[in-house]
Structures are given as C-alpha cells and as structure tokens.
Amino acid sequence: MNSDSNLLTVDNVSLSFGGTAALSDVSFKVKKGEIRAIIGPNGAGKTSMLNCISGFYRPQRGQILFNGRDLTKTPTHKIAGLGIARTFQNIALYTGLSALDNLMAARHIHMAQNGIQSALYWGKAQREEVRHREVVEEIIDFLEIAHIRKAIVGALSYGLRKRIELGRALALEPDLLLLDEPMAGMNVEEKEDMARFILDIHERRGITVVLIEHDMGLVMDISDRVVVLDFGVKIGDGTPDAIKNDETVIQAYLGQA
DSSP states (O other): OOTTOEEEEEEEEEEEETTEEEEEEEEEEEETTOEEEEEOSTTSSHHHHHHHHTTSSOOSEEEEEETTEEGGGSOHHHHHHHTEEEOOSSOOOOTTSBHHHHHHHGGGGGOOSOHHHHHHTOTHHHHHHHHHHHHHHHHHHHTTOGGGTTSBGGGSOHHHHHHHHHHHHHHTOOSEEEEESTTTTOOHHHHHHHHHHHHHHHHHHOOEEEEEOSOHHHHHHHOSEEEEEETTEEEEEEOHHHHHTOHHHIIIIIOOO
16 A cells, blocks of 8 residues: 555644534545445544545535545535445435336446436447446445345345445545444444455445444444544644554543553
8 A cells, every 4th residue: 555645634733513513623634446444432532534535515614635635615515426436324325216217326427418318219329228227236245135136125124225325425426434333233233244344345445434423343343543532632743553552542432441
C-alpha cells in the first residue's frame, strides 16, 4: 500500500447542533485500499462523521477532501457520482420492491439514456439496460442472494436485508464504501458472512472501506487502522494493536481485557 496515497482527508472538522458539539476539530486520513474503522461509545460522533463525508450534514468548520475535491462544497446529490456509497444503521431499502429491483435502482447514476428512451426499451436504451443488469446479477452472485433475487424485500429477514443494502451500495461502483454498523442486530452466522463479504469487497474488488462497528473482535481482526472518537473528539488513531494498548482509549471505551 502506498503510504502517500490518501483517498480521503478529514481536516479539523467540527459539527454542532445548536449548542451541542457533535464533532470537534476531528482530523484523520484514509489511504486508498485500506479498511479504516471508526469506533467509540454511543454518542461519540461516528455516524455524524459518516453523514458529513456523504453530504447529509455540512460541518461548520473544516474540510473533507476526496481525491482532492472538497466534499463540504459539493452538492449532496453529486457525491455518489464521485465514487462514494454507504449503508445505514437503520436499513434504507424500497421494502415493496424485489431485491433485484433495489439493486437496479442504484444504477441510476450510471444511466445515460433519458426516460423516454428507456420507456421505449430499444437500441441504446436496451443495450444499456442489459449492461446494468449484468452488473447487478454479478453482485447478486457475489453476495450469495440469488435465491431471493425476486423476493419482496419487506418480507425478508433482517440479515438478508442488510446484505441487499450492501449490494445496493456496491451497485453504485464506489471507490469508497462507508459502512455504518453493518453487523448490528445480526446473529453469529450472519456476522461471519458479512465479515467475509467485507473482506472480499476490499481484497477482490479493491474498494476502500470506512467502517463503524461495535464488535471489537471483528474491528481488530479486519481493520488496517482505527480512529477512536469520544464525545466528538478524536482520542486515538493507529493500528489495531496500538489502539488496544492505548490507555486513553481503554479508559474511555474498550475497558480492561
């Protein structure tokens, strides 16, 4: 990994809601091709940070650079097109549509044909539809959800819906994937599957991952580096081994083994 190749740079970001500081002068960098974890207790500002990166929140101070472009000055609707995708703590899917249709919906940013051409389903529009379908079918196979491809999402188990949401993020073809507690609420088997998919996304697809997760065993196993937040302030940043032995982090979050 090239140590000088920073895909994302968070520089002195501060975010407040009224008189409450959610983030205070937080800085860290994400190298291209790494898994970067953000950990900390509830209310530490982890999801607020992802919301700033993905454009849902606008920080009052600081910069967030993605491939040199300042995301704090980029319209929210254009951020996905730059190569950033995310999943959410609370699953955000079209529950009345099939798994296949949910993944196809994510392909809209890559569609060149207008609505009239797509409705006619002829010529370029037809060829484009076939290309998008091929991408989606490959993701379905990759995530091992072919058996539910036509199932209505709202009728599926929580673990499968989490997997479909991951697939929808992959359908955007991101360079940076933001995962907000992808294993929350899962049983042991579902967690193992999700961990395997995250590693495969990173290793086989070369996608950079920023991960929020409370399962410390998993975080320490799969992350290259970890940043720790507490009450909106960065209190630790380093390799998993360094974080596990950081007294400030132990006292604020990890506790003694």
